[in-house]
Amino acid sequence: LNVDGGPVVLVTGANRGLGAEIARQLGRAGATVVLTSRRAGDCDAVARELAAAGARATVERCDVASIDDARDAVAATVRTHGRLDAIVNNAGVVEPIGRLGDTDPAAWAAAVQINLTGPYHLIHAALPTFVAQKRGVVVNVSTGAADRPREGWSMYCSTKAGLVMLTRAVDLEYRDAGVLCYGFRPGMTDTGMQDVIRASGMNEVSRVPKEKLLPPARPARIAAWLAMVAPPELAGTECSVQDAALEARAQAWAEGR
Ligand SMILES: NC(=O)c1ccc[n+]([C@@H]2O[C@H](COP(=O)([O-])OP(=O)(O)OC[C@H]3O[C@@H](n4cnc5c(N)ncnc54)[C@H](OP(=O)(O)O)[C@@H]3O)[C@@H](O)[C@H]2O)c1
Numbered sequence: 001l002n003v004d005g006g007p008v009v010l011v012t013g014a015n016r017g018l019g020a021e022i023a024r025q026l027g028r029a030g031a032t033v034v035l036t037s038r039r040a041g042d043c044d045a046v047a048r049e050l051a052a053a054g055a056r057a058t059v060e061r062c063d064v065a066s067i068d069d070a071r072d073a074v075a076a077t078v079r080t081h082g083r084l085d086a087i088v089n090n091a092g093v094v095e096p097i098g099r100l101g102d103t104d105p106a107a108w109a110a111a112v113q114i115n116l117t118g119p120y121h122l123i124h125a126a127l128p129t130f131v132a133q134k135r136g137v138v139v140n141v142s143t144g145a146a147d148r149p150r151e152g153w154s155m156y157c158s159t160k161a162g163l164v165m166l167t168r169a170v171d172l173e174y175r176d177a178g179v180l181c182y183g184f185r186p187g188m189t190d191t192g193m194q195d196v197i198r199a200s201g202m203n204e205v206s207r208v209p210k211e212k213l214l215p216p217a218r219p220a221r222i223a224a225w226l227a228m229v230a231p232p233e234l235a236g237t238e239c240s241v242q243d244a245a246l247e248a249r250a251q252a253w254a255e256g257r
Contacts, residue, residue: 005032005056006029006030006031006032006056007031007032007085007086007227007228008031008032008034008077008081008083008084008085008086009026009031009032009033009034009085009086009087009088009227009228010034010036010060010073010074010077010084010086010087010088010122010126011023011026011033011034011035011036011087011088011090012036012062012064012087012088012089012090012091012118012122013036013037013038013064013090013091013092014033014035014036014037014043014046014090015035015037015039015042015043015045015046016042016191016192017189017191017192017193017216018090018141018186018189018191018216018219018220018223019088019090019091020046020216021216021217021220022088022090022220022223022224022227023035023046023050023057024046024049024050024053024220025217025220025221025223025224025254026055026088026224026227026228027050027053027055027056027057028053028055028254028257029224029228029253029254029257030055030257031055031056031086031224031227031228032056032057032058032081033050033055033056033057033058034057034058034059034060034073034077034080034081034084035047035050035057035058035059035060036059036060036061036062036073037059037061037062038061038062038063038064038069038091039061040061043059044059047059058077058080058081060072060073060076060077061073062122064089064091064114064117064118064119064121064122065110065113065114065117065118065121066121067121067124067125069121070118070121070122070124070125071125073122073125074122074125074126074129075125078129083129083133084126084129084130084133084136085133085135085136085137086136086137086138086139086227086228086230087122087123087126087136087137087138087139088139088141088223088227089118089119089122089123089138089139089140089141089163090139090141090223091114091118092114092115092118092141092193093111093114093115093156093193094153094156094193094196094197095107095111095155095196096108096111096155097152097153097156097196097197097200097202098152098202099151099152099154100154103154103155108154108155111155111156111159112155112158112159115155115156115159115160115162115163116159116162116163116166119138119140119163119166120166122138123138123166123170123181126138127174127179130174130177130178130179131174131177131178131179133178134177134178135178135179135180136178136179136180137179137180137181137182137226137227137228137230138167138170138179138180138181138182139181139182139184139223139226139227140163140166140167140181140182140183140184141184141186141223142160142163142164142167142183142184142185142238143156143160143185143186144185144187144240145157145160146160146161146163146164146183146185146238147161147164150203150204150205151202151203152200152202152203153202153203163183164183164238167181167182167183167236167237167238168236170236171235171236172236175235175236180230180232180235181235181236182226182230182234182235182236182237182238182239183237183238183239184219184222184223184226184238184239184240185238185239185240185241185242186214186219186220186222186223186241187214187218187219187240187241187242188205188208188212188213188214189213189214189215189216189218189219190210190213190214190215190216191216194208194210194213198210214241218241218247219241221247221250221251221254222239222241222246222247222250224250224254225249225250225253225254226239226250229253231249234246
């Protein structure tokens with residue numbers, strides 16, 4: 001994206017983990033980053049860090065489970081920065097973990113509202129701006145677990161599989177309007193989510209040693225590249241950290257900037 005002053009990119013769940021690292025990479029690459037978190041104040045430390053490194057960053061509260069929060073965050077972004085160029089739908093939860101019959105239905109439904117309805121909320125709220133600008137980018141953070149059931153992860157695998165289809169639906173309906181939507185699979189990354197998985201003891205992923213996990217910077221670089229460069233030939237598809245050619249492109253971009 002070639003936007004004067006850098007594109008404006010909104011990241012959900014930017015207070016920690018992969019979202020915070022995606023925000024750092026975006027800031028380094030010259031984007032104006034809108035950091036969002038479900039609780040007010042949670043992104044302040046990351047915002048201060050970005051500002052100290054010379055990046056432009058603002059914070060907004062956004063619980064992605066709420067359509068009102070999504071609308072308010074998008075409206076505040078457009079008020080503050082005059083535009084919105086990309087959304088990174090990063091916020092997500094892996095719990096409830098447990099064999100299907102052992103999970104609490106209310107907790108399962110609440111997690112769907114975050115992992116699947118959440119990205120829909122942000123896209124729904126941003127579409128009028130994207131369509132008016134005749135361009136916009138969406139990066140939906142998915143996972144290899146979208147294609148592969150794992151014991152104890154019925155909510156996680158089901159919602160992420162739904163997210164893959166949401167990416168394709170947005171591509172089908174809005175590519176002609178200039179909206180490019182990507183799925184992105186970060187691989188097993190060393191964040192709080194993997195701490196939760198390890199503590200659960202459920203399935204083989206919980207036994208992957210911490211030192212085998214990816215440092216967040218590796219997947220985050222690719223997510224930032226997708227949000228800012230938006231390669232048209234990859235729109236509507238799932239992009240993976242395991243794709244060496246993709247990683248090389250993102251790396252070359254990061255080194256050249
Ligand atoms: N780590 C991995 O190995 C891995 C692998 C594949 C895919 N992913 C995906 O990568 C994304 C980021 O995960 P992570 O590893 O960075 O996990 P994490 O460290 O647990 O961070 C999750 C983030 O999502 C936020 N969040 C949760 N519910 C929210 C809500 N209702 N509204 C707004 N924000 C909410 C959390 O905010 P709070 O601080 O308020 O809880 C936190 O910022 C997720 O979509 C995950 O599924 C991760």
